[in-house]
Amino acid sequence: DSGGPLLQADAPRFDPSKGDPQLDVVVGIVSFGEFAACGESRNPDVFTRLSSFRPWIDKHISPSNAAPVPLAPPAPAFGEADSSAPPPSPSVPPPTQAPMLPLPQAPPPTWGAPSPTSAPELAPLDE
Numbered sequence: 001d002s003g004g005p006l007l008q009a010d011a012p013r014f015d016p017s018k019g020d021p022q023l024d025v026v027v028g029i030v031s032f033g034e035f036a037a038c039g040e041s042r043n044p045d046v047f048t049r050l051s052s053f054r055p056w057i058d059k060h061i062s063p064s065n066a067a068p069v070p071l072a073p074p075a076p077a078f079g080e081a082d083s084s085a086p087p088p089s090p091s092v093p094p095p096t097q098a099p100m101l102p103l104p105q106a107p108p109p110t111w112g113a114p115s116p117t118s119a120p121e122l123a124p125l126d127e
Contacts, residue, residue: 003029003030004029004030005026005028005029005030006026006027006028006029006030006047007024007025007026007027008024008025008027009021009024010022010023010024026050027049027050027051028047028048028049028050029047029048029050030045030046030047030048031045031046031047031048032045032046
């Protein structure tokens with residue numbers, strides 16, 4: 001699903017059926033994720049925040065008769081409270097912070113063979 005949208009839907013009182021799809025705002029696009037069903041809790045997707053690239057996007061897209069779409073306000077930093085946010089709807093799970101991906105690990109050592117990066121053994125100095 002790379003390139004798929006992450007929308008902030010116009011949903012008064014958390015009811016999308018009362019909203020106007022023309023007022024939906026694209027706030028991100030899928031950068032990468034697992035090759036599984038979208039939204040599975042054990043297979044997170046990673047999104048690119050579009051507000052970071054808005055000037056570049058505006059510069060490179062063709063002008064049209066459409067009015068510019070306003071950006072959603074930036075999300076609070078991880079751990080900060082958002083006093084302007086409405087309370088979460090019980091039927092919609094709250095957004096979560098994307099988990100950090102583990103760094104690649106070096107392959108396990110081959111026991112019994114010297115490592116090409118190991119230091120040579122040193123003999124004790126005679127005093």
